[in-house]
Amino acid sequence: xxxxxxxxxxxxxxxxxxxxxxxxxxxxxxxxxxxxxxxxxxxxxxxxxxxxxxxxxxxxxxxxxxxxxxxxxxxxxxxxxxxxxxxxxxxxxxxxxxxxxxxxxxxxxxxxxxxxxxxxxxxxxxxxxxxxxxxxxxxxxxxxxxxxxxxxxxxxxxxxxxxxxxxxxxxxxxxxxxxxxxxxxxxxxxxxxxxxxxxxxxxxxxxxxxxxxxxxxxxxxxxxxxxxxxxxxxxxxxxxxxxxxxxxxxxxxxxxxxxxxxxxxxxxxxxxxxxxxxxxxxxxxxxxxxxxxxxxxxxxxxxxxxxxxxxxxxxxxxxxxxxxxxxxxxxxxxxxxxxxxxxxxxxxxxxxxxxxxxxxxxxxxxxxxxxxxxxxxxxxxxxxxxxxxxxxxxxxxxxxxxxxxxxxxxxxxxxxxxxxxxxxxxxxxxxxxxxxxxxxxxxxxxxxxxxxxxxxxxxxxxxxxxxxxxxxxxxxxxxxxxxxxxxxxxxxxxxxxxxxxxxxxxxxxxxxxxxxxxxxxxxxxxxxxxxxxxxxxxxxxxxxxxxxxxxxxxxxxxxxxxxxxxxxxxxxxxxxxxxxxxxxxxxxxxxxxxxxxxxxxxxxxxxxxxxxxxxxxxxxxxxxxxxxxxxxxxxxxxxxxxxxxxxxxxxxxxxxxxxxxxxxxxxxxxxxxxxxxxxxxxxxxxxxxxxxxxxxxxxxxxxxxxxxxxxxxxxxxxxxxxxxxxxxxxxxxxxxxxx
Numbered sequence: 111x112x113x114x115x116x117x118x119x120x121x122x123x124x125x126x127x128x129x130x131x132x133x134x135x136x137x138x139x140x141x142x143x144x145x146x147x148x149x150x151x152x153x154x155x156x157x158x159x160x161x162x163x164x165x166x167x168x169x170x171x172x173x174x175x176x177x178x179x180x181x182x183x184x185x186x187x188x189x190x191x192x193x194x195x196x197x198x199x200x201x202x203x204x205x206x207x208x209x210x211x212x213x214x215x216x217x218x219x220x221x222x223x224x225x226x227x228x229x230x231x232x233x234x235x236x237x238x239x240x241x242x243x244x245x246x247x248x249x250x251x252x253x254x255x256x257x258x259x260x261x262x263x264x265x266x267x268x269x270x271x272x273x274x275x276x277x278x279x280x281x282x283x284x285x286x287x288x289x290x291x292x293x294x295x296x297x298x299x300x301x302x303x304x305x306x307x308x309x310x311x312x313x314x315x316x317x318x319x320x321x322x323x324x325x326x327x328x329x330x331x332x333x334x335x336x337x338x339x340x341x342x343x344x345x346x347x348x349x350x351x352x353x354x355x356x357x358x359x360x361x362x363x364x365x366x367x368x369x370x371x372x373x374x375x376x377x378x379x380x381x382x383x384x385x386x387x388x389x390x391x392x393x394x395x396x397x398x399x400x401x402x403x404x405x406x407x408x409x410x411x412x413x414x415x416x417x418x419x420x421x422x423x424x425x426x427x428x429x430x431x432x433x434x435x436x437x438x439x440x441x442x443x444x445x446x447x448x449x450x451x452x453x454x455x456x457x458x459x460x461x462x463x464x465x466x467x468x469x470x471x472x473x474x475x476x477x478x479x480x481x482x483x484x485x486x487x488x489x490x491x492x493x494x495x496x497x498x499x500x501x502x503x504x505x506x507x508x509x510x511x512x513x514x515x516x517x518x519x520x521x522x523x524x525x526x527x528x529x530x531x532x533x534x535x536x537x538x539x540x541x542x543x544x545x546x547x548x549x550x551x552x553x554x555x556x557x558x559x560x561x562x563x564x565x566x567x568x569x570x571x572x573x574x575x576x577x578x579x580x581x582x583x584x585x586x587x588x589x590x591x592x593x594x595x596x597x598x599x600x601x602x603x604x605x606x607x608x609x610x611x612x613x614x615x616x617x618x619x620x621x622x623x624x625x626x627x628x629x630x631x632x633x634x635x636x637x638x639x640x641x642x643x644x645x646x647x648x649x650x651x652x653x654x655x656x657x658x659x660x661x662x663x664x665x666x667x668x669x670x671x672x673x674x675x676x677x678x679x680x681x682x683x684x685x686x687x688x689x690x691x692x693x694x695x696x697x698x699x700x701x702x703x704x705x706x707x708x709x710x711x712x713x714x715x716x717x718x719x720x721x722x723x724x725x726x727x728x729x730x731x732x733x734x735x736x737x738x739x740x741x742x743x744x745x746x747x748x749x750x751x752x753x754x755x756x757x758x759x760x761x762x763x764x765x766x767x768x769x770x771x772x773x774x775x776x777x778x779x780x781x782x783x784x785x786x787x788x789x790x791x792x793x794x795x796x797x798x799x800x801x802x803x804x805x806x807x808x809x810x811x812x813x814x815x816x817x818x819x820x821x822x823x824x825x826x827x828x829x830x831x832x833x834x835x836x837x838x839x840x841x842x843x844x845x846x847x848x849x
Contacts, residue, residue, distance in 0.1 A: 175262025225252025432720020540673025
């Protein structure tokens, strides 16, 4: 039997969960918790479920009562005892000393063991029916009742009339106040996942071409598949036959590919077609959740998924670059009036007898914007995935430390995406190459391309991806007289760097997101801002590593990879030929320098999913929430004080045995501004914004002192998590097996 270093064992061994716990949990969850008759006069408010945009300035009146709502989701919650038991059982599934190690559950078994009592579900269904709704289905894991109705029925049943809104020139639909339900249902019903049509944003950013001579020194390099394999050390794996053969990577989308031929072109031009088993399929998974074929979210379209075909192209291109013999699956359902279609696709896939082993999701929305019911919906979806052995990789976000800012100047303060902050997914952040801002000597790219358009020659020193004028490395690069904050700050003098038409590019908070979970639960007093009764997810037992703050909450990201859109000159080449819209793309052919260019954590996430597929091939197993192993491996590498030989700043001199490249310089600090924020409780005070004179400040954990949010450091940090990957060393590491 294999033995492992004590530091790894300690990180991996939670409380051993015996099979008797399951029997205990079964008894707990079969006890009915709806014990009072439903009295419509006695109701409870489901606080924290109204979008910040639902304010008088945006209001255009109550929606037509006949407005159809075809697939609403009533989120059911487990009892506290059942939730605790389920969490402990999942820990056992990931504990090599447990008798249940890797004895993955089915979706139906999750519902039978840990879900609400069937009689409670029947009571809730009867209530919905009595309110005029049609019951579509109940999820096998007993977490969601899907139902259909109209805006008028929602207003009557939940006392939450839907209003037409106009936000930034776009028409929207949203509830204007928090929903209510009869108090008798409250022990089981958490709320409607969403009663609005605000959809998440894809975590990609177009190539930045506006800063040549400012932050690039005039140097530009695109990354192709061979560059990725060289920089992050995939080549030894490929030579050994670890290529993803026999593995499946599912990309969760709300659109089909514009052209599946683009994926084939990407592989052919970049030399991946030598791997004959790589395939691309598109599916619209069926199951208990409504799944309509979404068609193509065209770049020039006007719907909520307009432009999402770009995201789909990025995902399939760069997952196949990491695992070129894997089966790549674009799994998509159409968005409904109120929910992201990709979640329907994932939920249906989890109902299958053989759910996908690896999933990547490249979308996001801030915890404080999602609402408590939507956050719980996402949490339980990923929780079921982990119990079924599915590794869910999710982009951390492209908004520096302020996810609610959506890439604009932050007025919302520090906050993270609720799509990536659960304890049951692997959150993937973003880095940039640091040879220009760090002045690192050495040659990292050849001046001409070699075979398969390769130009990278080795690992490259990394820094956090940050396009903001508030970034410390940008300020030091442009030099005196500009400072990080105050009237002389770079952000308060952006016209010295860019013409007025482009000044927002530096002011916007664009970069790899990271921070503490802060509003997964509770009700913000300032809409969209971590405030009021907001609380983050509790820190998972496995998130224990040098650098992890003792803050008691889940911190993101977990891992990272290059994700820049060209701020310091480097970006990813993507093959997409969608010609529609103002930013149409020409068909891909020849030199990838003529292709579309992108960055974003939406690229780093599918690549990490590819690394997991290689692990699965090498070990012959699926790993569920592989954070339980990754943090243990990192603890073994970093110890109590870090590992100087694994410091990313060493560049091509970094230690050859490092699994993780420790990013220690730079930050993901964005620009901020104190302005009146919207919502039911407007605020004109700064939120996590240290200004010290001038119009713009820097994101900070204090309004009164410069405490940048956040800086890189030794070991884990909010900018890059554990760090980036040496793929061969991670795949060939001692992934634990039972003893």
